[in-house]
Amino acid sequence: MTLGFDVLHELEATKTEEVTKQGNGELEKVNKLVEEFLQMKIPRNAEILDVAAGSGILSVMLQSQGYCHIDSLDEDVEAVNEQRKLNLYRNYIHRSVKGMRSTGLESDIYDVVITAGGFAKDAINPLDITELLRILRPEGHLLWTMRAAQEERSTEFGLLNANLRGLEKMGKIKIVKHQAFIDFEATHPGEFYLVKRLPGELPYFANMEVTSNLKQQIQHLLKDCTEKSQVIRFYDEWSSKYEEDLVMVGNYSGHTKCVEAFLELGLKRSVSILDLACGTGLLGEETVKNGYVNIDGLDASIQMLSQARNKNIYKEHILAVVHGVGSLPLVDDAYDVIMSSNGFAPGQIYPEALDEIVRILRPGGYFIFTMRDGLADACPKFMGFQTELDDLEKNNKIEIVIGPLVFEKFVLDHPGVFYMIRKSAQLHLAYNNSPAASP
Incomplete structure (x- = not known):
């Protein structure tokens, strides 16, 4: 997967227009995630997984910055087919995130896992974050943006921060950054999380919630x-x-x-x-x-x-x-x-x-x-x-x-x-x- 500069420039313009039309602050979620990702100065050879990749705009933006080892995971077969058609990712994984081992991926294989808007009431349940942590290498990072938890109006999202704090107290993760943000119209509040997986075994099902x-x-x-x-x-x-x-x-x-x-x-x-x-x-x-x-x-x-x-x-x-x-x-x-x-x-x-x-x-x-x-x-x-x-x-x-x-x-x-x-x-x-x- 290697796209030329001109192709990436054209794709970025096209994908930005697509995401903008979705509204609901979706473009702001993408921009915020890319901004925070680039500030981390992650090595260019890092293994990256884009979860709920959708249009593929994250890959386009990161490739423009020299990141090419990016895989896609999405449960929407049409989205995966479109990504493949445009050659946006290295690997294409048509799976959902619904419980432990639901992705079908081995443990400890990615340096970074990212998702812009993947956690949502009609998408990935925040209680399934343990599956994303499982496939992340120790010392690896999980970054995501989402609607503000209170906007989802569900118990799972309401308890997300408390559950993360619990994992942090157990020495399983470190919450590096948690920040609220809003779109340019100040109408769609969002949240950004940057979590680092710490060395050692992750909690398995003794700490799994039954939703x-x-x-x-x-x-x-x-x-x-x-x-x-x-x-x-x-x-x-x-x-x-x-x-x-x-x-x-x-x-x-x-x-x-x-x-x-x-x-x-x-x-x-x-x-x-x-x-x-x-x-x-x-x-x-x-x-x-x-x-x-x-x-x-x-x-x-x-x-x-x-x-x-x-x-x-x-x-x-x-x-x-x-x-x-x-x-x-x-x-x-x-x-x-x-x-x-x-x-x-x-x-x-x-x-x-x-x-x-x-x-x-x-x-x-x-x-x-x-x-x-x-x-x-x-x-x-x-x-x-x-x-x-x-x-x-x-x-x-x-x-x-x-x-x-x-x-x-x-x-x-x-x-x-x-x-x-x-x-x-x-x-x-x-x-x-x-x-x-x-x-």
Whole structure:
């Protein structure tokens, strides 16, 4: 990608006219970003990513100053095609920024990431800034301009500065500059940020926020009935006779609801997962299909585990019964994510096991589970289930992210209940009677 001076001069005039016609202070966002970028005196061979590149005007202006190692990332395929047609960038990445690893890029590959107006209510959510920091090299810089946060009128933008300050206190970034600016007509207030990524590991999901939009997406998934009928191995109580008694055909959706909600979190493929009360591996199979292979299965039935072992799903097959604290042969903080479908049921897992499940979950980790609705009517032990969860939340051990959320057709015509809870990011549980090592 090398454009001549005359071509760049002509393109700059054309692109400036295009952006000016957009109004809403868009040209001021571009000019402010370029002005601040040039003041940094970044080396000409720096690796630069222009996010939400749009018209490509940033590349044109920076190329005019001798910067040629510039890549484009944009979710608008038409914009990407136009950029490619004009040869504006070195590489063209047609992706969106929506959660960790959503860009598909490796970590620590750019010296500078820039975006003029990319953060917006109808574009990139400011909570996804962690993805842009991830692809930035340590000591690299992230620069952006946007509408003033208050103009977006959303909680995510209102908390942006506080979230950045939190990352700064943790020693992950340094806010080099934060400045308000307005367009020449003084009608469109904007903000400029210059953030430096500091050496060391960035916070992963212990510090990731669960957005209200994500909660709505998951709730939508759970309210929709599963269209795909599945022949399943079903019993009200999962037992060693499960395989022999496979005579029921139902529309069992509990495991798919768990996995669909888990996938919406956009976590790394390397996260460690436990399928609790895994049975023959229905939930594990769905998880592995989506590229998550660091998964163990735990069940009280050796015959269930034998069936799952034949599918080659799990790394470890753990035979255990979960009761109170210390009942599982697992160390504290063992898993990033625990999922369970139909594990909570009479004769299987009772509410008393919640503390033990939290014990083996890493700080900031997720416990995602489904169960049949109405268990309290069938078993008195489940009458206090919600109270147990509420007490854990009041004691700052967990956060109830979603739930109880009722959805149709958990199995056959029985409705189900979905929960997503999250262990406190600061909580490390340790008990004298917990085993010293995992199997």
